[in-house]
Amino acid sequence: MGYVFRRVLAMIPALVGVVICIFLLTRVLPGDPARTLAGEQADAASVEKLRAAMGLDQPLITQFFSYIGDLLQGDLGFAWHTGHAVTEDLASRLPATAELALVAILIALIIALPLGILSAVYRDSWIDHIGRIFSLVGASMPLFWLGLLVIYFFYFILGISPAPIGRLETGVNAPTEVTGLYLLDSLLSGDTVAFTSALNSIIWPAMVLATGSIAMISRMTRSAMLEVLGQDYVRTAKSKGLSPKIVVGKHAFRNASPSVVTVVGLEFGQLLGGAVITETIFSWPGVGSYVTQSIMATDYAPVQAFTLLAAAIFLIVNLIVDVVNAAIDPRVRNA
Amino acid sequence: MPEIQPKNLRSRRRTSTTVGFGRLLLRNKLGMVGLGVIAFWTLGSILIGVLSPYGATETGAGPLLDAPSAAHLFGTDNFGRDLMTRVFEGGKLSLWTGLIAVAISLAIGVPLGGIAGYAGGWLGSVIMRVMDVLLAFPSLVLAMAVAAALGPGTSSAMIAVGIVGIPEFARITYGQTVSLKQREWVEAGRALGLPASTILIRHIVPNALAPIVVRSTLGMGYAILTAAALSFIGLGAQPPTAEWGVMISDGRGYIISGEWWLTFFPGLAIATSILGFNLLGDALRDVLDPRLRTTA
Numbered sequence: 207m208g209y210v211f212r213r214v215l216a217m218i219p220a221l222v223g224v225v226i227c228i229f230l231l232t233r234v235l236p237g238d239p240a241r242t243l244a245g246e247q248a249d250a251a252s253v254e255k256l257r258a259a260m261g262l263d264q265p266l267i268t269q270f271f272s273y274i275g276d277l278l279q280g281d282l283g284f285a286w287h288t289g290h291a292v293t294e295d296l297a298s299r300l301p302a303t304a305e306l307a308l309v310a311i312l313i314a315l316i317i318a319l320p321l322g323i324l325s326a327v328y329r330d331s332w333i334d335h336i337g338r339i340f341s342l343v344g345a346s347m348p349l350f351w352l353g354l355l356v357i358y359f360f361y362f363i364l365g366i367s368p369a370p371i372g373r374l375e376t377g378v379n380a381p382t383e384v385t386g387l388y389l390l391d392s393l394l395s396g397d398t399v400a401f402t403s404a405l406n407s408i409i410w411p412a413m414v415l416a417t418g419s420i421a422m423i424s425r426m427t428r429s430a431m432l433e434v435l436g437q438d439y440v441r442t443a444k445s446k447g448l449s450p451k452i453v454v455g456k457h458a459f460r461n462a463s464p465s466v467v468t469v470v471g472l473e474f475g476q477l478l479g480g481a482v483i484t485e486t487i488f489s490w491p492g493v494g495s496y497v498t499q500s501i502m503a504t505d506y507a508p509v510q511a512f513t514l515l516a517a518a519i520f521l522i523v524n525l526i527v528d529v530v531n532a533a534i535d536p537r538v539r540n541a
Numbered sequence: 542m543p544e545i546q547p548k549n550l551r552s553r554r555r556t557s558t559t560v561g562f563g564r565l566l567l568r569n570k571l572g573m574v575g576l577g578v579i580a581f582w583t584l585g586s587i588l589i590g591v592l593s594p595y596g597a598t599e600t601g602a603g604p605l606l607d608a609p610s611a612a613h614l615f616g617t618d619n620f621g622r623d624l625m626t627r628v629f630e631g632g633k634l635s636l637w638t639g640l641i642a643v644a645i646s647l648a649i650g651v652p653l654g655g656i657a658g659y660a661g662g663w664l665g666s667v668i669m670r671v672m673d674v675l676l677a678f679p680s681l682v683l684a685m686a687v688a689a690a691l692g693p694g695t696s697s698a699m700i701a702v703g704i705v706g707i708p709e710f711a712r713i714t715y716g717q718t719v720s721l722k723q724r725e726w727v728e729a730g731r732a733l734g735l736p737a738s739t740i741l742i743r744h745i746v747p748n749a750l751a752p753i754v755v756r757s758t759l760g761m762g763y764a765i766l767t768a769a770a771l772s773f774i775g776l777g778a779q780p781p782t783a784e785w786g787v788m789i790s791d792g793r794g795y796i797i798s799g800e801w802w803l804t805f806f807p808g809l810a811i812a813t814s815i816l817g818f819n820l821l822g823d824a825l826r827d828v829l830d831p832r833l834r835t836t837a
Contacts, residue, residue: 223674231690242692346816348766350773350789351808354796362799369797479681483770487793497685501775506689513686517678 209532209539217521224517228510229273233266242504243286282514283507287500292511296493301386302373303485303492307477309389309412314419314473319466321420322427326435327454337424344421349480353414353487360410367410368403370488378403411488415480419473426469430462437461464531464538471527475520482512565828572824578817582810586632595623597630597783606800616802618792620781628806630783635765635814638699642764643757645703650710651753655741657711658718669715672708680705684767688776695784698768698777705767706760713756717749751829755822762818769811785811 232239240257241248248256257263261272276282282292325337360367368375373388381392381400389408392401434440435458443457444450478494485494493512500508532539566572595602603617610616615624657668675683684701691697721727722745730740771777772786780787785807792803 219670220674220677223670224677227674227678228686231686238692239690342816342819343812346762346812346819348769348789348808348811348815350770350786351804351812354789354793354804354808358796358799358801362797475679476681477679479679479685482681482685482774486774498774501685501689501693509685509689513678513682516682520679521677 210529213525213528213532217525220521221518224514224521225274225277226270228514228517229270231513232506232510233262233269239506242506245504277514282511285500285505285508287503287505292508295496295508296511296515299491299493299496302490303478303481303494305373305387305389306408306412306415306485306490306492307474307481308387309408310415310477311419311470311474313412314416314423315470317416318420318423319427322424322466323431323454323459325424325428326431327450329432334428337428341421341425344417347417349414349418349483350487352417353411353484356410356414357487368407370410372489372491373404373407374400375403375407411484411490414487415477415484418480419470419477422473423466423469427462427466430465431458434458434462460534464535467527467530467534471523474523475516478516478519562828566824569824569827571820572827575817575820575822575824578813579821582629582632582814582817583636585629586636589626589629589632593623593626593629595626597627598622598781599626602626606795606803608800609802615806616800618788618803619795624788624802624806627783627788628785628810631785631788631807632810632814634695634778634782634784635769635811638695638702638768639761639764639818641699642702642706642768643760645700646706646710646760647753647757649703650707651714651746653707654711654714654716655718655746655749658715659722659737659741659745661719665715668711672711672715675705675708676712681767681770684771685774685776688771693776693779695778695782698771701771701776702764702767706764709760710753710756713752714746714749717752718745721745721748755826755829758818758825759822762815762822765818766811766815 238253240253240260240262243260244253244256261269264272280293282296284290285292285295288295321333321337321340325334328334356367357370361369374380378400381388381397381404382395384391384394388404389401392398392404431454435454440453440457443453448457481490481492481494482497483494484490485492486498489495493515497509497512500506528538600620600622602623603613603621605617605621606619607613607617607621613623613625615628618624618627653668653672657665657672678686684698684705687701687704688697691700718741727740727744730744768777769784769786769789772779772784773790775790778784778787780791788807789804789811792800792807795803
């Protein structure tokens with residue numbers, strides 16, 4: 207418990223740093239938010255008027271405290287292109303992104319962990335080579351290209367995936383909202399039609415989003431396992447005559463798992479960036495596609511809000527990673 | 542201690558080491574494949590202006606949305622522009638973007654990491670805490686935020702991707718500097734009264750080059766990918782510029798009606814060039830740091 211408390215305290219300066227960083231990004235970089243919002247055609251007087259309305263003519267420190275004051279009240283600005291407060295838009299779209307990211311990380315774990323473990327146990331065998339090729343290709347594959355290839359093959363050519371139009375197929379009603387996660391909500395309300403449709407709709411973008419993570423997690427699992435498998439205690443366990451399953455599962459993987467947990471946490475953070483691309487391609491109504499729509503409408507308050515949200519989620523995930531690692535490994539707790 | 546070595550001996554040793562690394566690199570088959578792919582896109586993008594009868598933004602070079610054929614190997618787009626010309630022209634921009642972005646990351650990250658590592662104390666802590674804050678952002682998200690703040694455009698994308706890469710270079714240089722500054726030859730330099738900047742620039746950084754070179758090569762692939770992603774979502778290069786991310790964004794709507802070539806070829810260009818830099822980067826790491834070969 208003491209460790210968790212210390213770790214939460216340590217997160218506060220990082221969060222303050224993130225807030226300062228986002229503030230400075232919009233105020234110090236040579237771009238002009240008033241000019242961007244007013245558009246290239248606007249005359250100087252209108253831009254000045256807008257600058258005053260946005261408080262950009264105030265001293266930097268005043269602007270900073272007014273920004274912090276707004277943040278503390280949950281005010282992340284106004285999205286001109288939707289006509290709503292950014293917080294409102296984000297709240298309504300967050301469940302879709304959360305569901306996509308969770309399914310993606312689940313797919314990544316289901317594929318990457320066995321692949322990484324088997325690649326290490328059967329080093330230089332065919333499965334290791336497959337793992338190596340997959341991780342190399344996965345790390346080089348642009349998500350936006352992979353997504354379009356998936357749509358082309360599985361929707362246009364084979365006709366087995368639904369049209370990339372969002373969280374449910376045409377004609378299927380959304381399940382009664384409880385959590386906002388359609389898979390869970392449809393299960394809770396016993397709506398099998400919505401569940402099947404939601405599963406069929408999410409599986410494709412989630413697989414695309416998971417590709418990079420599969421590459422990273424399987425490689426990290428492999429190298430962590432290789433390091434552990436070479437240790438004396440593993441040799442001892444083997445020579446005691448323990449079954450390979452127990453040696454690999456109990457002795458080796460448990461000791462390799464802190465590195466794996468760490469990379470899973472990092473990948474979860476990166477998924478938020480990937481979600482912007484994947485959601486845009488699959489017309490997924492989450493915060494990622496909201497960001498792209500905002501960019502297209504040259505409306506940048508949502509982009510800044512998303513940056514803050516993503517960094518905050520990333521920090522929280524890292525905190526969870528550290529806590530999980532402390533639970534797995536007593537050396538971390540007592541450090 | 543390098544100072545007291547005769548000049549010709551020092552340069553001869555350096556040459557023989559470089560030749561040794563070169564030979565090892567040449568023997569690395571995957572590394573050579575990577576180098577070949579990079580050479581293909583580099584030469585292709587330089588020569589396309591001479592070899593192709595079409596301009597990259599020339600509309601009506603062929604029928605609209607014409608599938609790949611002998612006349613247009615990669616097909617044409619919705620404005621009748623020759624896609625092969627655009628893809629290779631796009632290579633020029635993507636490679637430049639990668640180079641400039643990595644140069645920005647290097648030019649800022651390496652000095653910051655070096656100063657933080659050498660000076661230590663509060664200055665080192667402040668620099669590295671700022672780097673930690675930058676690392677707290679998912680990389681594409683930070684690149685988006687910077688590019689949005691600068692306003693969409695090719696140079697914004699270059700700067701944004703460059704800024705995102707700074708903490709990684711700073712961290713590598715910091716780690717190297719902290720370990721190298723304990724060495725006897727650095728202490729000897731201090732004892733001789735050499736200024737800190739000389740020790741850092743002439744003695745520490747050259748000895749920390751191996752991981753920086755590896756990171757720069759891998760960083761090129763990452764920079765090309767991120768810049769294309771920024772263009773794809775509208776924050777990087779703008780239409781009608783021949784840029785890979787822009788081309789995929791333009792062709793996106795045609796994928797569900799079967800015009801696959803609009804997105805396939807620019808995507809293939811991005812994927813292969815990143816693969817090239819990744820393969821070369823891995824090979825350089827194997828050559829420059831043999832310790833990593835056992836587990837990587």
